[in-house]
Every structure is written in structure tokens, then in C-alpha cells.
Amino acid sequence: MRFMMxxxxxxxxxxxxxxKPELFEAMMRYNEELAKAGVLLAADGLHSxxxxxxxxxxxxxxxxxxxxxxxxxxxxxIAGYTxxxxxxxxxxxxxxxxxxxxxxxGEGQIELRQVFEGHELTDSPDLLDEHTALSEELRxxxxx
Numbered sequence: 001m002r003f004m005m006x007x008x009x010x011x012x013x014x015x016x017x018x019x020k021p022e023l024f025e026a027m028m029r030y031n032e033e034l035a036k037a038g039v040l041l042a043a044d045g046l047h048s049x050x051x052x053x054x055x056x057x058x059x060x061x062x063x064x065x066x067x068x069x070x071x072x073x074x075x076x077x078i079a080g081y082t083x084x085x086x087x088x089x090x091x092x093x094x095x096x097x098x099x100x101x102x103x104x105x106g107e108g109q110i111e112l113r114q115v116f117e118g119h120e121l122t123d124s125p126d127l128l129d130e131h132t133a134l135s136e137e138l139r140x141x142x143x144x
Contacts, residue, residue: 002041002085002115003092007102009077014048014070023104030099034084039095045080052077089114 019027034040052069071077080102086092092112102108 001088001092001117002083003089003096004113004115005082005084005096005099006078006111006113007045007080007082008109008111009049009079010103010105010107012103013079014050014077016048016050020104023100026100026104027102031082033098034082034095039084039086039091041083041085043080043082046078049077083115 018024031040031043034043049069049071052071054067054069054071056065056067058065082099084092084095086095092114096110096112099110102110
């Protein structure tokens with residue numbers, strides 16, 4: 001089972017203020033623990049929304065609308081993420097609880113979301129086989 005730990009933005013992260021060295025070091029140690037346990041797939045911080053672009057579809061079949069950041073609602077903005085692969089929801093929760101406060105100020109928030117697996121998206125065995133093969137090939141390429 002794959003889970004994404006989504007770190008929400010704060011005013012500081014949106015202003016491009018980097019984390020304090022102590023917090024950066026704590027996050028690196030945490031990522032190292034995840035890697036040693038063999039559950040870490042990816043972990044990255046994201047630039048502020050001032051560098052972001054939103055692409056919206058306002059009507060079915062309509063052209064996409066491109067809007068440049070920054071975006072005002074920090075509570076809706078993602079500052080970073082960690083992607084893990086674990087054996088259960090409970091294990092994902094335990095790993096998420098071990099993450100240092102992502103902002104180091106008591107304002108941090110982590111949203112934990114399970115990633116869909118192919119069998120959850122279709123009842124068609126043919127589509128599932130095709131999706132599984134393609135997903136495995138893409139993951140293999142990404143790791144090499």
C-alpha cells in the first residue's frame with residue numbers, strides 16, 4: 001500500500017523562507033529512517049506558489065485555463081510530500097506520526113492519503129493488466 005504524506009504550506013513557506021537548520025536536519029534524519037526501513041519512495045519540498053501554475057477546466061470539453069501563482073489560501077497549498085510504501089494503514093499512520101513538525105513551530109500539518117492501486121480503478125481485467133504492466137514499466141524506468 002502506498003501513502004502520501006502531504007505537508008501543508010504556511011506563510012513562511014509561501015514567502016520562500018527555508019526551514020531552520022535544526023528542522024532541515026531533523027527531516028533528513030527522518031527520511032533516512034524511512035529509507036533504512038525500505039518504505040521511502042520519494043520525499044521533496046516544493047517551491048512556493050509564487051512559482052506555481054494552476055490549470056483549470058471550467059466546463060466539460062472546454063479549453064484549459066492557465067493561472068499563474070501566487071495563490072492566496074495557504075491552507076490549500078502543498079509545501080512538500082513524502083511517498084511511502086507500507087503494509088497497512090496503521091503502519092502509514094505510525095510513520096506519519098514520527099515525522100517532525102514540518103514547520104517546527106506548532107503550525108505543521110500532515111495530511112495522509114492512500115494512493116489508488118490499479119485494481120481499485122477498474123473492474124476490467126484487460127484494463128487492469130495493461131495498467132499494471134505500464135505502471136511497473138514506468139516505476140522500473142524511474143528507478144534506473
